[in-house]
Amino acid sequence: MVTLINYKRWIPTEMSPVKALFLSMFMLSGILMWGAGIYAADAAGDLPAVDGYGVTASVD
Structure with a gap:
């Protein structure tokens, strides 16, 4: 049986x-x-990159 004291030492x-x-x-x-x-x-998606604030990158 493993006691708490032996377990802490292990x-x-x-x-x-x-x-x-x-x-x-x-x-x-x-x-x-x-x-x-x-x-x-x-990069693989067809959607424009969006940051966490909803700002999208303009790609022409």
């Missing part, structure tokens, strides 16, 4: 610099992939 609670680096790189790569996906979806 979980590492420190954020080491290496763990912080991996977490930061993982989050940054996710944000970049999300941005690339939005860009590709906007």
Whole structure:
């Protein structure tokens, strides 16, 4: 039976610099992939690009 005290000893609670680096790189790569996906979806569509405020780009 696992008690709360043993469970807390089993979980590492420190954020080491290496763990912080991996977490930061993982989050940054996710944000970049999300941005690339939005860009590709906007570029592939026939609709004009619209920002969050309803302003459209004028394409002649």
